[in-house]
Amino acid sequence: MQAVKLVITGAYSAGKTNFIRSISDIEPVLTEYEVTDPEERLLKKETTVALDFGKIAISEEVVLFLFGTPGQERFDFMWEVLSEGCVGYVVMVDSCRPAHLLETQRLIARFATITDAPFVVAANKQDDPAALPLSYIRRRLQLPFEIPLLPCVATERESVKNVLLALLDHIDQGIPDSDDEEIPPTIVDGMFS
Amino acid sequence: MALEGTLQDMSLTDLFAIFRIGVKTGVLLLKQHPERAVVYVANGSLVDAVVFNELHRRLIANGELAIIHLLAWENATFTFFSDKSALLCQRRIFRDNDTLIREALDNSSSSRRAALERSLTLDTRLAMTLLPERADPAINLDLEQWRILSQISICDTIQEICTNTRKPAEEVIPVVAGLIKFGLIEVKDEARNLPFYDNVSPYKNNQSAPEAAGKLLVRANSNRIRQPGKRLLQAIMRRVHNL
Numbered sequence: 421m422q423a424v425k426l427v428i429t430g431a432y433s434a435g436k437t438n439f440i441r442s443i444s445d446i447e448p449v450l451t452e453y454e455v456t457d458p459e460e461r462l463l464k465k466e467t468t469v470a471l472d473f474g475k476i477a478i479s480e481e482v483v484l485f486l487f488g489t490p491g492q493e494r495f496d497f498m499w500e501v502l503s504e505g506c507v508g509y510v511v512m513v514d515s516c517r518p519a520h521l522l523e524t525q526r527l528i529a530r531f532a533t534i535t536d537a538p539f540v541v542a543a544n545k546q547d548d549p550a551a552l553p554l555s556y557i558r559r560r561l562q563l564p565f566e567i568p569l570l571p572c573v574a575t576e577r578e579s580v581k582n583v584l585l586a587l588l589d590h591i592d593q594g595i596p597d598s599d600d601e602e603i604p605p606t607i608v609d610g611m612f613s
Numbered sequence: 614m615a616l617e618g619t620l621q622d623m624s625l626t627d628l629f630a631i632f633r634i635g636v637k638t639g640v641l642l643l644k645q646h647p648e649r650a651v652v653y654v655a656n657g658s659l660v661d662a663v664v665f666n667e668l669h670r671r672l673i674a675n676g677e678l679a680i681i682h683l684l685a686w687e688n689a690t691f692t693f694f695s696d697k698s699a700l701l702c703q704r705r706i707f708r709d710n711d712t713l714i715r716e717a718l719d720n721s722s723s724s725r726r727a728a729l730e731r732s733l734t735l736d737t738r739l740a741m742t743l744l745p746e747r748a749d750p751a752i753n754l755d756l757e758q759w760r761i762l763s764q765i766s767i768c769d770t771i772q773e774i775c776t777n778t779r780k781p782a783e784e785v786i787p788v789v790a791g792l793i794k795f796g797l798i799e800v801k802d803e804a805r806n807l808p809f810y811d812n813v814s815p816y817k818n819n820q821s822a823p824e825a826a827g828k829l830l831v832r833a834n835s836n837r838i839r840q841p842g843k844r845l846l847q848a849i850m851r852r853v854h855n856l
């Protein structure tokens with residue numbers, strides 16, 4: 421079996437779990453734990469420690485895996501492990517929490533030191549009428565214009581599809597034509613079969 | 614849900630710009646203890662605002678004055694939610710955001726200047742700034758300012774300047790405040806003479822930082838991605854597309 425691995429990252433409560441849940445073939449395997457920090461508890465009752473994990477069967481042989489990273493910084497050692505062999509990633513940002521912008525900017529910088537994989541940014545919760553516009557989010561994240569920034573509603577499958585397609589397209593554009601099939605896709609042999 | 618945060622995450626001027634660009638209608642609540650405020654936004658423009666003191670149950674300002682008051686807030690928490698009832702609000706704000714922002718800026722710089730003047734006394738000791746390049750080279754000083762500036766090197770306190778120039782403190786202090794603002798002179802900081810720098814080693818706990826950075830670099834290299842082929846990628850795209 422060939423596994424193609426994508427990582428879904430973002431600050432706490434950005435919408436990673438919902439994103440993976442909206443598109444996955446299976447109910448994601450969630451490892452939730454009780455949030456103890458009172459401020460975090462206000463934001464969300466439970467959070468993910470280990471990982472959100474989803475998969476989409478592409479063919480008999482190929483499976484697309486989605487891995488969600490735990491958001492809090494105290495778990496960021498996990499990021500390196502999760503990013504191993506990933507071919508691209510989505511950075512999710514909560515469009516309703518300006519405080520996320522600085523945190524996400526740091527997260528993007530940190531991820532760039534961990535992996536060279538291409539990424540797109542998903543401005544989530546755009547269904548909220550009070551959501552910040554993409555232009556403002558791009559400016560505050562100081563995102564270069566080559567990096568796609570997509571509107572996202574993680575609870576809606578069509579929207580999640582859109583973001584994934586944009587990521588795949590972005591990965592595709594980074595592959596020179598002559599390299600076609602010369603380099604095998606990342607293989608995680610039978611890891612999840 | 615709503616847009617939530619603190620003015621440190623996002624400034625009030627940014628919020629107002631976002632409302633205007635997004636043609637938002639709703640209510641912005643702000644809280645900076647012991648004051649609270651409500652701003653009504655209709656079709657992207659500010660219609661009315663109220664600031665009140667919770668502790669004393671007292672109205673501080675409303676309308677345009679409330680906005681100018683709010684523009685000085687720095688630590689407030691805020692929530693904005695869309696609410697069509699703001700359309701029914703009677704308009705008490707007539708000038709545009711930019712005009713109000715400019716006015717608030719003028720207020721804050723003149724109040725800073727006033728605060729500086731209040732802090733200067735006859736005993737205040739002055740010195741030329743250590744870094745003259747901090748001063749704007751385009752500054753033109755008038756005769757009064759030159760006269761006071763020329764005293765700084767020979768006088769220690771404002772009292773001495775007053776004596777030397779035979780001018781009352783009320784005349785000298787505003788000039789001194791202006792020169793401080795230009796960055797030409799500064800209030801002598803007694804604490805600066807203390808050798809406190811010796812006690813602080815900025816490198817104390819940093820021993821392992823370069824090491825960690827090295828590790829990260831190795832990590833990044835070993836994590837260099839092996840790209841999937843174009844054909845495989847296209848197959849994945851087709852599949853995701855048809856989900």
Ligand SMILES: Nc1nc2c(ncn2[C@@H]2O[C@H](COP(=O)(O)OP(=O)(O)O)[C@@H](O)[C@H]2O)c(=O)[nH]1
Pocket residue numbers: 430431432433434435436437438439464467468491544545546547548572573574575576614
């Ligand atoms: N309005 C709205 N709420 C969302 C969206 N995505 C996630 N949420 C909410 O945001 C909170 C955090 O989402 P979750 O997926 O658990 O975030 P995670 O911490 O990144 O895994 C939950 O209360 C979700 O219901 C969205 O697209 N729109």
Ligand SMILES: [Mg+2]
Pocket residue numbers: 436437438467468472488
């Ligand atoms: Mg989660």
